[in-house]
Amino acid sequence: xxxxxxxxxxxxxxxxxxxxxxxxxxxxxxxxxxxxxxxxxxxxxxxxxxxxxxxxxxxxxxxxxxxxxxxxxxxxxxxxxxxxxxxxxxxxxxxxxxxxxxxxxxxxxxxxxxxxxxxxxxxxxxxxxxxxxxxxxxxxxxxxxxxxxxxxxxxxxxxxxxxxxxxxxxxxxxxxxxxxxxxxxxxxxxxxxxxxxxxxxxxxxxxxxxxxxxxxxxxxxxxxxxxxxxxxxxxxxxxxxxxxxxxxxxxxxxxxxxxxxxxxxxxxxxxxxxxxxxxxxxxxxxxxxxxxxxxxxxxxxxxxxxxxxxxxxxxxxxxxxxxxxxxxxxxxxxxxxxxxxxxxxxxxxxxxxxxxxxxxxxxxxxxxxxxxxxxxxxxxxxxxxxxxxxxxxxxxxxxxxxxxxxxxxxxxxxxxxxxxxxxxxxxxxxxxxxxxxxxxxxxxxxxxxxxxxxxxxxxxxxxxxxxxx
Ligand code: SDX
Numbered sequence: 001x002x003x004x005x006x007x008x009x010x011x012x013x014x015x016x017x018x019x020x021x022x023x024x025x026x027x028x029x030x031x032x033x034x035x036x037x038x039x040x041x042x043x044x045x046x047x048x049x050x051x052x053x054x055x056x057x058x059x060x061x062x063x064x065x066x067x068x069x070x071x072x073x074x075x076x077x078x079x080x081x082x083x084x085x086x087x088x089x090x091x092x093x094x095x096x097x098x099x100x101x102x103x104x105x106x107x108x109x110x111x112x113x114x115x116x117x118x119x120x121x122x123x124x125x126x127x128x129x130x131x132x133x134x135x136x137x138x139x140x141x142x143x144x145x146x147x148x149x150x151x152x153x154x155x156x157x158x159x160x161x162x163x164x165x166x167x168x169x170x171x172x173x174x175x176x177x178x179x180x181x182x183x184x185x186x187x188x189x190x191x192x193x194x195x196x197x198x199x200x201x202x203x204x205x206x207x208x209x210x211x212x213x214x215x216x217x218x219x220x221x222x223x224x225x226x227x228x229x230x231x232x233x234x235x236x237x238x239x240x241x242x243x244x245x246x247x248x249x250x251x252x253x254x255x256x257x258x259x260x261x262x263x264x265x266x267x268x269x270x271x272x273x274x275x276x277x278x279x280x281x282x283x284x285x286x287x288x289x290x291x292x293x294x295x296x297x298x299x300x301x302x303x304x305x306x307x308x309x310x311x312x313x314x315x316x317x318x319x320x321x322x323x324x325x326x327x328x329x330x331x332x333x334x335x336x337x338x339x340x341x342x343x344x345x346x347x348x349x350x351x352x353x354x355x356x357x358x359x360x361x362x363x364x365x366x367x368x369x370x371x372x373x374x375x376x377x378x379x380x381x382x383x384x385x386x387x388x389x390x391x392x393x394x395x396x397x398x399x400x401x402x403x404x405x406x407x408x409x410x411x412x413x414x415x416x417x418x419x420x421x422x423x424x425x426x427x428x429x430x431x432x433x434x435x436x437x438x439x440x441x442x443x444x445x446x447x448x449x450x451x452x453x454x455x456x457x458x459x460x461x462x463x464x465x466x467x468x469x
Contacts, residue, residue: 017076270429
């Protein structure tokens with residue numbers, strides 16, 4: 001990637017990071033925490049708010065300070081200097097890769113872009129009439145069928161992460177020992193703790209990479225099919241971000257567009273135990289496999305309270321239509337106690353650091369485009385009015401979804417595909433956290449407090465009446 005052309009974008013990110021630091025450095029620094037001695041006390045609210053489900057080294061969200069870290073690296077540095085591929089390695093392995101390790105990962109992602117069989121199977125369905133997230137979820141099931149020919153109940157050899165595949169989607173590599181299954185290992189991985197024994201053959205690292213690559217290919221193909229075009233062949237010369245734009249829109253992005261897409265993928269990659277990550281982990285904790293687990297993450301992300309908000313934000317900004325209309329619109333929304341899409345967060349009671357990066361990128365991309373710049377102006381006016389009221393009263397600030405829609409639409413992605421783009425990135429966090437949890441797996445099984453009666457006597461139906469007692 002041509003870095004001096006994209007230096008201004010790096011500067012925008014670093015400036016956002018400096019502002020974040022200046023605005024939140026008065027907040028108490030978080031204490032580094034050690035491994036948990038279970039059972040642990042915690043105050044739990046409805047929706048498991050505050051519940052500690054597990055421990056993790058993958059990512060950290062500090063709601064008071066508006067911080068987001070992946071493996072200890074702050075999100076502003078990762079957006080400024082890293083790439084989505086490098087962040088995938090960090091999430092999956094807990095460290096930044098060496099040049100060789102990154103090259104190996106990139107080669108695997110490029111190999112796993114070839115999902116011809118999956119796409120052929122997908123085109124047997126009327127994708128254009130399906131909800132894009134439903135099509136994406138179907139696609140992950142098709143990936144599972146066309147990718148593993150192993151008997152899924154089969155025993156997995158000790159101490160290896162194994163994936164077996166047909167030549168169509170994951171080219172087999174003969175192993176020196178000539179094992180029947182392809183066993184992929186990255187050099188220098190021996191220090192990472194091998195997953196023992198009973199791990200399902202479709203939950204190894206290569207399965208994660210297959211899904212990270214495949215979800216991007218599927219989303220782009222679904223976008224093309226919905227617009228009446230055939231899916232495009234991936235371009236092995238392009239980065240993950242650039243290849244997604246190419247496969248989705250048919251045009252190779254400019255260096256700036258590629259850089260901005262790469263940054264949005266980094267920003268959305270992981271975010272602690274959010275609803276879709278938790279959903280994916282619950283399914284994986286039953287030792288169902290990665291494909292089913294990612295499918296449940298996609299289902300959870302589809303909800304407008306979670307991943308679907310950025311599409312609603314764009315609708316809202318278009319409905320407001322001008323800066324002058326913001327005040328009356330917002331007054332009416334407040335009077336109706338309406339939740340403003342793209343604002344508020346279960347954890348952040350400060351400005352979402354991801355929105356801090358996405359706002360200047362939305363401004364940068366919308367410059368020169370009258371419609372998009374007017375949307376951005378409306379967003380900025382709405383932001384200032386919300387922060388001045390709900391921000392003060394209830395710590396409600398813009399979240400990741402508030403500006404991402406403007407960025408995506410400037411990159412040529414239609415609003416009904418925004419949430420699939422969220423999944424293109426979040427699949428990295430889903431798979432990484434599943435891998436981490438499976439190393440000390442325990443099926444998720446919280447409680448429900450029973451508040452019903454105990455002493456009911458059975459009455460035959462003939463003697464029952466509809467009247468409430
Ligand atoms: C994502 O968890 C994650 O990390 C998620 C995510 C990720 O990366 O995975 O960050 C991605 O999901 C971002 C959020 C996208 N959703 C939206 O933008 C939808 C609008 N936001 C709200 O629905 C809400 O803020 C939630 C769902 C995001 C969080 O809601 P909470 O924590 O359950 O907050 P709440 O509903 O308990 O609200 C607390 C108070 C209420 O007022 P009172 O009843 O106390 O008077 O804050 C108010 C709410 O009415 N409030 C809002 C508001 N969000 C909360 N008021 C106006 N507009 C809003 N957006």
